[in-house]
Amino acid sequence: MNEHEAKMAHPRMAAGVLFFDEVDRVLLVEPSYKDYRDIPGGYVERGESPLRACAREVQEELGIAPRIGRLLVVDWAPNPGEGDKVLYLFDGGLLGAEQRRRVRIQADELRGYDFHPAERLPELTIPRLVRRITAGIRARADGSTVYLEHGEPPTLGGT
Numbered sequence: 280m281n282e283h284e285a286k287m288a289h290p291r292m293a294a295g296v297l298f299f300d301e302v303d304r305v306l307l308v309e310p311s312y313k314d315y316r317d318i319p320g321g322y323v324e325r326g327e328s329p330l331r332a333c334a335r336e337v338q339e340e341l342g343i344a345p346r347i348g349r350l351l352v353v354d355w356a357p358n359p360g361e362g363d364k365v366l367y368l369f370d371g372g373l374l375g376a377e378q379r380r381r382v383r384i385q386a387d388e389l390r391g392y393d394f395h396p397a398e399r400l401p402e403l404t405i406p407r408l409v410r411r412i413t414a415g416i417r418a419r420a421d422g423s424t425v426y427l428e429h430g431e432p433p434t435l436g437g438t
Contacts, residue, residue: 290355292332306371350370
């Protein structure tokens with residue numbers, strides 16, 4: 280490995296999705312291995328795109344294969360224990376009643392799922408995920424794609 284390669288970042292990548300119900304509540308899953316709720320998604324595997332990883336994780340976790348929409352958020356989120364991460368958040372759109380009836384949760388990883396109003400997110404999940412989901416909801420509403428660092432818009436000093 281040369282000096283240049285030694286300096287290169289090798290971040291883990293993960294991809295998640297925002298699904299909504301008919302009254303714009305967001306879907307959160309309840310992982311059995313975490314003490315907070317999360318969005319459907321997971322790590323990107325070698326050779327897999329973030330979009331394909333997102334679709335695969337939804338299929339594995341919820342047992343459904345809805346169309347995954349456009350990219351809403353990219354969040355650089357380093358973690359002291361796990362290293363650098365780049366997290367992608369996609370728009371899953373409306374998860375209608377028919378699709379919800381077909382949901383079969385992955386029992387060995389999830390205790391359940393439900394839809395929640397955005398204002399309840401801070402009591403249900405961790406702050407950086409609340410920031411990412413909130414940014415995703417705004418990006419979905421205004422048609423933008425947002426870049427975040429630690430779930431927040433970056434600030435770069437300029438002259």
